[in-house]
Amino acid sequence: MAAIFPFFQWCDSSWLGTTIRNSQFLFPVIEMLHLFALTILLGTTLVLSLRLLGVMFPQQAFPELASSLMPWNLWSLAVMLVTGFLLFTSEAVKCYGNDSFRAKMVLLFTALLFRFAIYPKLTRGWGKLAAGVSLVLWFSVGLAGRAIGFLG
Amino acid sequence: MSLLSICEWIQNTDSSTALRESTYLFPIIETTHVLGLSLSVGLLVVSDLRLIGAGMRRRPASEVYRQLAPWMLAGFAIMFATGLLLFWSQALKAYNSVFFRAKLCLLILAGVNAIVYHLTIYRRMNQWENKLLPPPQARLAGWLSLIIWAGIIAAGRTMAYTF
Numbered sequence: 001m002a003a004i005f006p007f008f009q010w011c012d013s014s015w016l017g018t019t020i021r022n023s024q025f026l027f028p029v030i031e032m033l034h035l036f037a038l039t040i041l042l043g044t045t046l047v048l049s050l051r052l053l054g055v056m057f058p059q060q061a062f063p064e065l066a067s068s069l070m071p072w073n074l075w076s077l078a079v080m081l082v083t084g085f086l087l088f089t090s091e092a093v094k095c096y097g098n099d100s101f102r103a104k105m106v107l108l109f110t111a112l113l114f115r116f117a118i119y120p121k122l123t124r125g126w127g128k129l130a131a132g133v134s135l136v137l138w139f140s141v142g143l144a145g146r147a148i149g150f151l152g
Numbered sequence: 153m154s155l156l157s158i159c160e161w162i163q164n165t166d167s168s169t170a171l172r173e174s175t176y177l178f179p180i181i182e183t184t185h186v187l188g189l190s191l192s193v194g195l196l197v198v199s200d201l202r203l204i205g206a207g208m209r210r211r212p213a214s215e216v217y218r219q220l221a222p223w224m225l226a227g228f229a230i231m232f233a234t235g236l237l238l239f240w241s242q243a244l245k246a247y248n249s250v251f252f253r254a255k256l257c258l259l260i261l262a263g264v265n266a267i268v269y270h271l272t273i274y275r276r277m278n279q280w281e282n283k284l285l286p287p288p289q290a291r292l293a294g295w296l297s298l299i300i301w302a303g304i305i306a307a308g309r310t311m312a313y314t315f
Contacts, residue, residue, distance in 0.1 A: 028310060028313055032306050032309055032310075036302060038186075039190065039197060042187070043189075043191075043193070046194060047198055047220070056223070057219050059215070065208070068208045069198070069207065142190075143183060143187065146179075146182070146187070147179075150182075150183075151179075
């Protein structure tokens with residue numbers, strides 16, 4: 001782990017990190033965008049998962065529903081990643097020692113890997129499994145994220 | 153009895169103190185409130201997208217609403233219950249917070265918008281439910297809902313910074 005600590009220090013002392021840290025309103029504004037995107041990401045994830053589980057929009061084929069909601073799902077994910085990284089740079093060194101942050105990163109990279117490498121294949125034939133794993137992973141990322149502030 | 157004295161009374165109850173000083177209960181309620189955004193506002197956004205003609209356009213608006221509504225209402229019930237508990241634990245601070253007051257006003261506005269929509273254009277949904285782009289009045293209700301709820305989230309988050 002120690003090998004990546006210089007990266008955390010570099011982020012922390014970067015122009016971006018210091019600017020956000022020293023501004024009174026940048027952090028809250030970025031966090032608000034993070035929260036807006038969370039609402040859309042988890043909301044669309046819920047709809048797609050509930051469809052795969054067969055309890056919502058039973059009359060609609062999954063590919064059709066996905067073609068309509070996936071752009072919102074992916075764009076909100078992009079906003080979450082960008083705003084999340086910005087928030088991170090402003091307190092990177094603090095994050096390094098934070099167990100919840102470490103858990104969140106492990107969960108996040110697992111969720112991303114699952115989302116792009118496995119999920120698209122699973123939705124054909126293994127829909128319920130795809131829905132279950134994706135719900136557990138994304139809500140766990142959210143849970144760990146909230147814990148960064150509470151547990152440290 | 154004034155609102156202020158009611159809030160003072162709440163803040164001084166044993167249950168309020170216990171909640172405020174709890175190690176696990178408060179974070180659990182707070183986390184449920186944040187992640188509950190997905191089920192409540194998250195699904196509402198999907199429904200609003202249909203109203204403004206930006207999502208699920210090929211499905212009848214009535215079907216979109218019917219499928220989302222039960223889950224969405226369950227989500228808002230969770231938000232209301234956890235929100236009430238959070239307020240209970242910090243009633244006095246909430247009373248004095250301009251952001252909390254703004255949040256309440258916006259919640260009332262969101263309610264009025266929803267009621268007006270349901271009493272007017274929603275009643276004629278059978279005339280437009282299959283249109284890719286719903287009529288202006290429905291689109292307005294959808295846009296207002298999106299804007300007001302963004303404001304509610306913003307006010308709620310900002311309020312917590314000042315506590």
